[in-house]
Amino acid sequence: MKTLTLLRHAKSSWSDTSLADHERPLNRRGERDVPAMAVRIQDAGVRPSLIISSPAVRTWATAKTVARQISYPIEFLQREAELYLANLNSLLDIVAEQDVSFNSIMIVGHNPGLTEFANFLHPGLTRNLPTCGVVSFSIDAADWNLRREHELELAYYDYPKRQRTPSTQPH
Numbered sequence: 121m122k123t124l125t126l127l128r129h130a131k132s133s134w135s136d137t138s139l140a141d142h143e144r145p146l147n148r149r150g151e152r153d154v155p156a157m158a159v160r161i162q163d164a165g166v167r168p169s170l171i172i173s174s175p176a177v178r179t180w181a182t183a184k185t186v187a188r189q190i191s192y193p194i195e196f197l198q199r200e201a202e203l204y205l206a207n208l209n210s211l212l213d214i215v216a217e218q219d220v221s222f223n224s225i226m227i228v229g230h231n232p233g234l235t236e237f238a239n240f241l242h243p244g245l246t247r248n249l250p251t252c253g254v255v256s257f258s259i260d261a262a263d264w265n266l267r268r269e270h271e272l273e274l275a276y277y278d279y280p281k282r283q284r285t286p287s288t289q290p291h
């Protein structure tokens with residue numbers, strides 16, 4: 121059994137128009153949402169053995185904050201240049217390249233690719249994975265080639281503005 125978690129970076133700042141897209145930091149809302157979502161991710165029992173992040177400033181900041189909260193060693197975080205604005209096929213390739221010894225992987229990246237990926241795995245799941253949104257899947261597979269058909273279960277889906285009721289609390 122494998123677990124794949126997709127995490128979209130938190131809200132980024134557009135205030136400095138001189139910055140390249142890749143260099144945009146988190147804005148205040150993003151800086152507020154990441155720690156809160158990191159706690160919710162931890163409470164949901166998401167424990168990746170590998171976290172791979174886009175190298176974009178906003179994405180890397182999101183990955184580091186979540187890693188700290190879930191006690192994932194920061195020095196093990198991996199940057200993958202191909203994750204920057206990756207499309208579905210690139211995301212599938214990146215995941216398929218991971219060693220089978222990893223049973224739980226978290227990808228920290230961008231839209232529209234992450235929404236496409238989530239909907240590829242679970243058709244109709246969402247029209248848009250919100251900023252700092254997280255979706256996790258349990259996959260009955262021996263490897264990370266997700267182009268093949270596998271039994272898959274939606275394990276967790278959350279985002280900052282989602283109302284937390286007793287029925288949506290992590291199990």
